[in-house]
Amino acid sequence: MLHSAHTGTAHTAHSAQDVVIIGAGIAGLAAAHHLTAAGVSVRVLEAAPHPGGRMSTELVDGFRLDRVGPLLSTAYPELLHTPALEGIALRMFSPGVLVRRNGRLHRAGTIDRTGLAGSASSSTSPGAAERSGATERRRLDLNPRTPRRAHRALTTARALASAPGRARQDRTAAPGDGAPGNVPARRAPRPDRPTHDALAASGLPASAVDGFVRPLLTALLGDPALSTSSHRADLALRAYARGRLCVPAGGASALPELLARTLPPGTVVTDVCVTEASINRVATKEHGEIACRSLLVATGARAAAELLPGLRVPDFHPVTVLHHTAPTAPSADPALVLDAETGGPVAHTAVMSAVDPSRTPEGRVLVSSTVLGTPPPARELDRLVRAQLAGVYGTPTDDWEVLAVHHTPEAVPAMPAPHDPHRPVRLLSGLYVCGDHRDTNTVQGALFSGRRAAHAVLRDLGVKAAHGTPPLSPAA
Ligand SMILES: Cc1cc2nc3c(=O)[nH]c(=O)nc-3n(C[C@H](O)[C@H](O)[C@H](O)COP(=O)(O)OP(=O)(O)OC[C@H]3O[C@@H](n4cnc5c(N)ncnc54)[C@H](O)[C@@H]3O)c2cc1C
Structure with a gap:
C-alpha cells in the first residue's frame, strides 16, 4: 500500500x-x-x-527555518506559468540590496518601478508583480547619487553575455525602413565563459564590479569562485533586474x-x-x-x-545556511545584505523576521545567513560568522543564539x-x-x-x- x-x-x-x-x-x-x-x-x-x-523548512521552537536560502525573483516566469503558483504569497526584500563596503552599508541596484508595491515589507503574488512591472520603463539606479553611471554599470553587467545560443539582432542602419541596406545585422553570440573572466573583460569600473556586481552574482549563483557560465550569470542578472528579490511567505x-x-x-x-x-x-x-x-x-x-x-x-556547489535569534533586531530594514569585504564566510544575510514575520514566534528576531563553498569546522564557523555579522550589522553578536545550521554539500549543480x-x-x-x-x-x-x-x-x-x-x- x-x-x-x-x-x-x-x-x-x-x-x-x-x-x-x-x-x-x-x-x-x-x-x-x-x-x-x-x-x-x-x-x-x-x-x-x-x-x-x-x-x-524546519520548525524549531516556533521558528520556520529554511534549509535553503532561496532568493526568488518576482520575474521568474514559472511562478506564473505553473498551475497553482499564481496565488502563492511572496514576501519581498526591500528594493535593491545593501552592500557592505569600506565598513559601511550602501544601498545598490535599486530599480525604480512605478506601480510595483514599493513599501519595504510589502508582499505580493508573482502575477501582481508582473502585471505592474510589465509596461513601465525601468530606471536602473545603482547608486542614487550617480544615477547615470550606475545605470550604465548594471546595464553593462546585464549584457556580460548574450542570450544563450541566439544571435542578437541589432538595427544598425539609418532610419528609412525598406532601404536595401536596412536589414537588421546579426551579431554573433558572445562566447560563454567563466563569469569571473567575463567580469574582468567587461570594462566595468572596479568599484561597480567589487562593490555590487561580484557580490550580487556570488549570491545569485551560489558560487564564490564565479566559475559559473557567463550566460547563466546573464540570466541571473536579468531576473534580478526585471523583478524584486523575494521569498515564499512562511518558508521555502x-x-x-x-x-x-x-x-x-x-x-x-x-x-x-x-x-x-x-x-x-x-x-x-x-x-x-x-x-x-x-x-x-x-x-x-x-x-x-x-x-x-x-x-x-x-559537480555541485555546497551551501550552508545559519539561523540566529537575537535579543533585539539588528535592523528593521527587510534588506538582503551582501558583504563585499573579504575576511568572513557569510556571502549574504538578512533579518528574516523583518522580511517575513510569519517565520518567527510573535516578537522574536530571526537572522538568516548564507555561507557558500566548503565551510570551516563548526566551532570555527560559528566564531567567524558572529564576528562578521557584528561588523555587518554594527552590533555585538555574542548573545545571539544559534537556532540551526544547515549544510547541504550538493546544494546546487555547478553550471560551468x-x-x-x-x-x-x-x-x-x-x-x-x-x-x-x-x-x-x-x-x-x-x-x-x-x-x-x-x-x-x-x-x-x-x-x-x-x-x-x-x-x-x-x-x-
Ligand atoms: C542550500 C540551498 C540554497 C539554494 N538557494 C537557491 C536560491 O537562492 N534561489 C533559487 O532559485 N534556488 C536555490 N536553490 C536551488 C533550488 O532549491 C533547487 O534548484 C530546486 O529546489 C530543485 O528542485 P528539484 O525538483 O529539481 O530537485 P529536488 O528538490 O532535489 O527534488 C528531488 C526529489 O526526488 C526525491 N528522490 C530522490 N531519489 C529518489 C528515489 N530513488 N525515489 C523516490 N524519490 C527520490 C528526493 O527526495 C527529492 O524530494 C538552493 C538550494 C539549496 C539546497
Whole structure:
C-alpha cells in the first residue's frame, strides 16, 4: 500500500498510471500539474516523508527555518506559468540590496518601478508583480547619487553575455525602413565563459564590479569562485533586474506544499524509494513493482544518474545556511545584505523576521545567513560568522543564539561554461528526466524543466496541453 501525502490515505501499489514521476521536488510536482491538467493520470513517488525535496523548512521552537536560502525573483516566469503558483504569497526584500563596503552599508541596484508595491515589507503574488512591472520603463539606479553611471554599470553587467545560443539582432542602419541596406545585422553570440573572466573583460569600473556586481552574482549563483557560465550569470542578472528579490511567505516549503496540495488526491505518495527504473515499470524498496506507460525521473542529478546510468553527474556547489535569534533586531530594514569585504564566510544575510514575520514566534528576531563553498569546522564557523555579522550589522553578536545550521554539500549543480540551459528532457519515447540540473540551478529552472518534460510526455502520448498553457519559452 502507498501512503498519500495529500490525504494520508492508502492506495494499492499496482494500478498502472499513465505516468509515474520519481521525486516530489518542485520539478516533479510542476510536471505533475501540467500532466494532470491535460487529463493524464499521474503518480508521484517520493522517497522522503514529505514532498518538497531541497525546498524544505524546519520548525524549531516556533521558528520556520529554511534549509535553503532561496532568493526568488518576482520575474521568474514559472511562478506564473505553473498551475497553482499564481496565488502563492511572496514576501519581498526591500528594493535593491545593501552592500557592505569600506565598513559601511550602501544601498545598490535599486530599480525604480512605478506601480510595483514599493513599501519595504510589502508582499505580493508573482502575477501582481508582473502585471505592474510589465509596461513601465525601468530606471536602473545603482547608486542614487550617480544615477547615470550606475545605470550604465548594471546595464553593462546585464549584457556580460548574450542570450544563450541566439544571435542578437541589432538595427544598425539609418532610419528609412525598406532601404536595401536596412536589414537588421546579426551579431554573433558572445562566447560563454567563466563569469569571473567575463567580469574582468567587461570594462566595468572596479568599484561597480567589487562593490555590487561580484557580490550580487556570488549570491545569485551560489558560487564564490564565479566559475559559473557567463550566460547563466546573464540570466541571473536579468531576473534580478526585471523583478524584486523575494521569498515564499512562511518558508521555502510553502511552495512545494502548495503544489502538492493542489494535485488530485492520491497523486503524491511519500516514503517510497525507487530502486530501479525503466519505461514501463519501477521497482521500489517498500512496495514492489509499479507499472506505468511513461516514466519521468525528477530526482536531483546524482539520484537521476543512479537510476538512469549514462546521465552525467555534475559537480555541485555546497551551501550552508545559519539561523540566529537575537535579543533585539539588528535592523528593521527587510534588506538582503551582501558583504563585499573579504575576511568572513557569510556571502549574504538578512533579518528574516523583518522580511517575513510569519517565520518567527510573535516578537522574536530571526537572522538568516548564507555561507557558500566548503565551510570551516563548526566551532570555527560559528566564531567567524558572529564576528562578521557584528561588523555587518554594527552590533555585538555574542548573545545571539544559534537556532540551526544547515549544510547541504550538493546544494546546487555547478553550471560551468559552456552551459546548455535546456538540456534534453526526453531520453526516449516513454522515458523522461527533469530537475534543476536540466535547465538552471534555480527554482525557476527546476519548475521550467518540469514543464518542458510534461510537454514532451504529452507530445509522445498524443495528448494536447491544457487550454491556456503558455508556449515554452526560454527560462530566466
Ligand atoms: C542550500 C540551498 C540554497 C539554494 N538557494 C537557491 C536560491 O537562492 N534561489 C533559487 O532559485 N534556488 C536555490 N536553490 C536551488 C533550488 O532549491 C533547487 O534548484 C530546486 O529546489 C530543485 O528542485 P528539484 O525538483 O529539481 O530537485 P529536488 O528538490 O532535489 O527534488 C528531488 C526529489 O526526488 C526525491 N528522490 C530522490 N531519489 C529518489 C528515489 N530513488 N525515489 C523516490 N524519490 C527520490 C528526493 O527526495 C527529492 O524530494 C538552493 C538550494 C539549496 C539546497
